[in-house]
Amino acid sequence: MKKLTEMYVKCTNRLNNVIRNERGSQTLEWIGIAAVVVIAVGLISTAFAGDTQFGDKVVKKFTGFIDKIGK
Known part of the structure; x- marks a missing residue:
């Protein structure tokens, strides 16, 4: 039973490490958004x-939006 518990804990820890490793995912999302805009x-x-x-x-609309944000 102890061996089974150890295996469960190891698998759970590895799975949690994979799930928590999101360092690059946000960067990829921003790159994707930038690519769509370009x-x-x-x-x-x-x-x-x-x-x-x-x-x-388009320039006039953006200028109007920026002016409204600044006020």
């Missing part, structure tokens, strides 16, 4: 390459 910006810029009105509207 791809979206690339697609938008390619789609509206000759149209400056769209870019001007």
